[in-house]
Amino acid sequence: MITQSKVLSARFGKPDSCALSGYREDGGYVTYLDTLKTGQPDELVATVKESGLKGRGGAGFSTGMKWSFVPKGTDKPIYLCVNGDESEPGTFKDRQIIEHDPHQLLEGVGITCFAIKSHTAYIYLRCEFAEGIRKVQAAIDEAYAAGLFGKNIDGSGFDLDVYVATGAGAYICGEETSLLNSIEGIRPYPRNKPPFPAVEGLFGCPTIINNIETIANIPHIVKNGAAWHAGLGSKDDPGTRLWCVSGHVNKPGVFEIETGFSLQELIDGPCGGVRDGKLLKAVIPGGSSSRVLTVDEVARTNMDATSMREIGSSLGSAGIIVLDETTDMVDAVLNLMKFYAHESCGQCTPCREGTPWVVKVLERIMSGSGRTEDLALLVDIADNMEGRTVCALADGACWPLVSIVEKFRHEFEAKIGAPVGAGS
Amino acid sequence: MFSEQVIAELETLRSHYPKPIAAMVPVLHIVQREQGWCSPEAQAWVAEFLSVTPLDVNEVVTFYPMLYDKQQGRHIIHVCRTLSCDACGSKDLWKHLSGKLGVDRNGTTEDGKFTLRSAECLASCGTAPVLLLDGERHENLSNDDVDRLLESAS
């Protein structure tokens, strides 16, 4: 039985949930102002580390540890960038936060900036989030007007400016160093690492980049304590998460659940099962950049980091895409590979050349001109991309590609050598 | 090139950053809001406004899918093509729209009213299929919904 939580999503659906007044009535910004008064940055970082909070953007790195990489005693300005570029196929959770409870995000921004000694935060939102951009900006304006942002906040001596920055339609800008270049106003190619952003990031200064949902957790962790958070869900990736379910289910949507639940129970329970009484065929569990799960694997998958590692996939961005028996898996993987090829920034050789090549091979297979050697070719192209590039976009393409080719091989073989017109 | 009010808006954006070039994308969005696209003249104007070269602006405009260096129709439609929408009928939606408007991908109707483009995942997979009309999201679309949307556009 799936138990849904109401931590991050507690205020979604409330009338005027975006307004400052409502947020404060529900106790909002108390933790923030207390932090400014009596908080200690180093202690806050330690608290977040102990809470076990991992990044909710997809990479799942320890948030507190990332914060601790900011050099001590630097005389450069420290920046916080909030990653609201949410573009991983199957993922639509960050948008819920900015459209339904933007002040929760802003309070998280405020506390985070205090903890990492940053006085300037950029909330980077993809331009397709027109409503979200309006709501976040309106919330920022309210916060400034109420003296929650700006100079000498609440007499604490702490200054903080928060700005909205926008993207322009490129998935790659969700990669943290590409996001930095996007904010800097140049072509947003990812950067080679090292140097890492915590040391040399925005405008060459120490920078922390965190996902929207990650930051939204911060007020709750600081208010309720590290142990509280560490006790929620599974040990290896504690807390609640906003899980997105889309595709062939009766009731798609976003569900806040503690980590560690059964994927099958989520699909069958709150999601109402596969639509139209159809049979399940496959699930891509972590946003498109994760390895596909077969029906058998779905039945034995718990949504925690360890189980996922054992079954050979990942929690990723919590974008669960459910595909039923009517799905042509070759067409599905072609759809995704076109995504990656379209979104490749083109900076480095393997991704720029490899992702479109994969599309061309798959198109040929779809049109009936596939060859037996094409399957091994696809897997080998992936082997020459994965781990050879500047950033993980190519890796993200390789995981669904190889896992779908391997686990649904029979569908590819059926198309190969078939006369033109068949199998499309 | 722009009204005093718009320039004030641009100057505010520019003030958000320690280097003027960083206002590039927000400024270009305003330019596009005002003029529908980023013409060579507008790019040159932005270059001067941000103390960079026209090439610096052009490099950015040509990179991003949602910045246009060619004139578009009065209304731009972006239909999501990625997997969840595809699994929930976006191919049919596209066929319907493309047939009704009489254009292919990136094409503009003869009367200059609509440009039809595809977009990658618009982060609304739970309400697929989804499109943007002039940047605003419309979800759970049937062909009839789409017809109504087209009519409501002026």
Place this chain on the structure above:
Amino acid sequence: MITLTIDGRQVEVAPGTTVLEAAAEMGIEIPHYCYHPDIGVDGNCRMCLVQVGENTRKLPISCMTPCGDGMDVKTDSPAVVKARKGVLEFLLINHPLDCTICDQAGECPLQDYTYRFGPGDSRFVEHKNKKPKKVEFSDKVMFDAERCILCTRCVRFFTEKRDSKPLGIRNMGGKNEITLAPEGPIEDPYQMNIIDICPVGALTSRDFRFQQRVWFMDFADTVCPGCSRGCNITAGSYQNKLLRFVPRRNPDVNSSWMCDDGRLSYKQYDLAERTRGARVYGETVDLPAAYDKVAELVGDGSGVGVLASTRQTNEELYALKNWATSAGITSLWHGTATWVADDFLKQADATPNTAGATALGYEPAPAAPSGLRGLIVSGEVDVPAALLAGLDFLVLQAPVGGALGAAAVVVLPGRTPVEKKGVWVNADGLAQQVRPAISAGPDVPEDWTLWRDMAGAAWPTLKHLQDEMAAAGTAAPETAASTASES
């Protein structure tokens, strides 16, 4: 110092050295495109992948990996060999099969690395991307976008070395393309350097376009005669006709660069007419007869001056001085020629060996000498009008006679700077070897032999002359450090 192991061999390097640099120090070549020692790193081509430790899934790029103490690097493990082959395959799948019409063929790092590290045949059976193929970046540089591997060396040459940005990158993904700034063609006077650093035939010289296949050409490593910077160059010729100058890397002199004017200056050495043999009063005579006439004219040497071109080599100038001294001539002058200097490589002195001439005792030609009855001019030099006034006789020893030759009593042949062997000293006092790229043809002996024979000196070969110069402590021909051209 940091100690690490590369391919099983230990090496000690200074902190900050990259793995690629450390390997190079050990003589291990790690193939690369976007890195260039004189431009820097970009990390986009992924050719220089190496294996560090046991991780074969993630291979870092050696150009941006700082050496770490105790690191175990493999540049040729199975994973690296496969990954490298994979990168080359990726580069080749959309690369047009232009070799048969591409000027880069034969000196193409894409061809070379493919042959050494790449796949034997193509697995790509799809349609290749189409991009613009004959884009005029300027009247000097042609661009082919299909051939381009987007290493961005061209863009970075201008931004890193020239503080300008005439080139950028447009579009996204597979449509990425090097683009001209909207202002128009490249105007930078060093732009042709991007032709050399382009690893493929995407950027080619419009001057050299379709002239000749490099494997049919002859090459000489020599020095640019254009100015006193003394940029190291390789002069390419075919059937004794010069076709191009390209820079040769020398970190102490010109890095990997030369100016476009110097690069294109090879054309002036294709002489329509030149002096062959000797002439006295316009009539052809044999050399001994010409020498006798010179001796007769010079007499005891009083009232006679020598004006030498600073394009002459040290050896030629020494031999000339040796004869002049023996002939009683005490006025030894050198000419000057200037052009506009810049803040990069060009020196105001538009000749290559003023320093050598000065060190040998030649002085700048005076503004208005008195009592000159005769002038001996050696080499291609502008003769000040003041020196010509009131002369009884003029002797000219130069490649071309011209107006001066018509006025001269004795005309002797001479070799151009691309036909000489010897030493020039640049503005920084660096002595560099000059080597002939083309042959002067019949009846144009080496300049120094003329003065030897006139003086009756005992130097059977150039080496004998050079040995005497060394013994006399005169401008020791110390070869400047130079490496093979960085491709």
